[in-house]
Amino acid sequence: MKQYMLSVYQPDGAPPPSVDLEKIMNEVEAWRQEVKDAGEWVFTGRLHAPGTATVVRLRDDEMLITDGPFIEGKEHIGGFTIVQVADLDAALDWAEKFIRIAGLPVEVRPLLDED
Amino acid sequence: MSAPSATAKVERVFREEYGRAVAVLVRVFGDIGIAEEAIQDAFAEALRRWRSAGPPPSPAGWIITTARNRAIDRLRREASRADRHAQAALLHAADEPPEEGPVRDDRLRLVFTCCHPALAPAARVALTLRLVGGLTTAEIARAFLVPEPTMAQRLVRAKGKIRDARIPYRIPKDADLPDRLKAVLAVVYLIFNEGYVAGSGDRLIREDLCAEAIRLGRLLAQLMPDEPEVMGLLALMLLIESRRAARTGPGGSLVPLAEQDRGRWDRDLVAEGQDLVRRCLRRDRPGPHQIQAAINAVHSDAPDAEATDWGQILRLYDLHLALAPSPIVALNRAVAVAEVEGPGPALALVDGLDLDRHHVYHAIRADLLRRLGRTAEAAEAYEAAITRTENTVERDFLRRRLRALAT
Known part of the structure; x- marks a missing residue:
């Protein structure tokens, strides 16, 4: 089995009023339960807005702390789920199901094997 | 020995x-x-x-x-x-x-791995030629006019992704098969077209690419005998390939279909292509590759350009447009409309298409305007086509047409 991180990319700011957020959240929850029932769910993390992020870095031996995300962009990672499946096609299947619910692009990326 | x-x-x-x-x-x-x-x-x-x-x-x-x-x-x-x-x-x-044992399945699995949509299109082509076709990295690099280290790097990167992302080595499940098969056929046709485009790169090696694409097409037809689109693609490639000798004049100039010496068409390839088209028709599960093959089979049937059954070709384009609508198909359909209904109605169709970037669009418009006697506009359209093509053989052809307007 192989682990993949499914990261959801969403536009900055609040979703347009036409989006029924509650309906989508319920369906996403059902999706997550489906992954769990298949025995392929490892972890889900939902993130606060990128404005809440803080970056820490080392500059000339001095710890520098700055407000905001590491990369400023028009989209940010809204959350991620780690699945454990047989191969890329199986991971892509979960991503496709998610996209049909949320309508947001998903990056599927393999985790290095830890053993 | x-x-x-x-x-x-x-x-x-x-x-x-x-x-x-x-x-x-x-x-x-x-x-x-x-x-x-x-x-x-x-x-x-x-x-x-x-x-x-x-x-x-x-x-x-x-x-x-x-x-x-x-x-x-x-x-x-x-x-x-x-x-x-x-x-x-x-x-x-x-x-x-x-x-x-199941070598048939093994090779099919490999084809689907090489043409997986998670790989970049250029990588799919290179991997398929390398692993399925057995071409060397140097040969693929020469054919695609890139330095060998670049091609080697592309192959290494693609194989690395297959390994690290665990792209599966198996025939896709039924739900994915139609899309995945489309991707496989697109790779083979891309290889064929790369070899077909006249006048760029080393001609001999480019022709090898056509032969290689046909070899892959034959392999797929043998591995997937129940897929009519596979058969359709093979038929299409064979029928286009049959005209290779007639398609270039002295000095490598381009000879359009209507002016080709049909005696120089390869009759064996024509017969094989037409036989495949007939088998597709019996299956009655039409798809874009089969229809394009059928259109080419109609051309192959005509002893000379005047004898072409344009009504039949127009009906095939109608079907093509209904099955897989695209502006390019609509443009090609307009060419058939010009033969059946005249250049006027065809021009009206062409003018409604948003294909300004494509040199073929302007070349077809130019030809229709010429036939309507609108010479000044035709000249403008030829100029537009010439500035949009990078292929020297095609550009020379269009320049000859432009010069012929003045006489």
Whole structure:
């Protein structure tokens, strides 16, 4: 089995009023339960807005702390789920199901094997 | 057996059997790198051995068995040094039957892996030619006019992604098959078109690409005999290829279909292509490749350009547009409309299309305007077409047309 991180990319700011957020959240929850029932769910993390992020870095031996995300962009990672499946096609299947619910692009990326 | 002929024999087996051997060994070891390295070893061994002893009764079987044994020996040495990758490959090999058994399926799996949509299109083409077609990296680089290190890098990167992202080595499930098959056929047609475009790059090598695409098409037709689109693509390539000799005039200039010497068409390829089209028609599961093949078969039927059954071609384009609507198909349909209903109605259709970037759009408009006697506008359209094509042979053709307007 192989682990993949499914990261959801969403536009900055609040979703347009036409989006029924509650309906989508319920369906996403059902999706997550489906992954769990298949025995392929490892972890889900939902993130606060990128404005809440803080970056820490080392500059000339001095710890520098700055407000905001590491990369400023028009989209940010809204959350991620780690699945454990047989191969890329199986991971892509979960991503496709998610996209049909949320309508947001998903990056599927393999985790290095830890053993 | 003399040395040169033994070398030639090994090279022929190498080219013909490479894909088969890679396919079996990827299944056995679950790893493309291990499979390729083992096969290289086995071919080197074949060169030494066959020179003195002559080739064995089943050269391909010998290569596969030797490659497998060599790989296992090497992996055992590496596994004993606690190499996890080698251990995993050995474990994989222990579960897989070593014989060539379902080679058909093995090669099909390899095709679907090479053409996986998670790989970039250029990488799919390169991988398919390398692993399924058995072309060397240098040959692929020359054919695509890129430096060899660039092509090598592209292949390494693609194989790395297959390994790290674990792109599966299997035939896609039924729900995914139509889309995945489309991707496979697109790769083969891309290879064919790359070889077909006249006048760019080394002509001989480019023609090899057409031959290679047809070879892949034949392989797919053999592996997937129940897919009419596979048959349709093969028919389409054969019918286009049949006109190669007639398609270029003295000095490599482009000769359009209507002006070709049809006596120079390859009758064997025409017959084979038309037979495949008839078989597609009997299946009655039309698709874009089959319809394009059928349109080409109608052209092949006509003893001269005047005898072309444009009504039939127009009906095929109507079907094509209904099945897979696209502005390019609509543009080609307009050419048939011009023959059936005249250039006026065709121009009205063409003017409604948003294809300004495409030189073919302007070339077709120019021709329609010329036939309508609107010479000044035709000249403008030819100029627009000329500035938009990078192909020297096509540009020369369009310049000749532009000059002919003045006379």
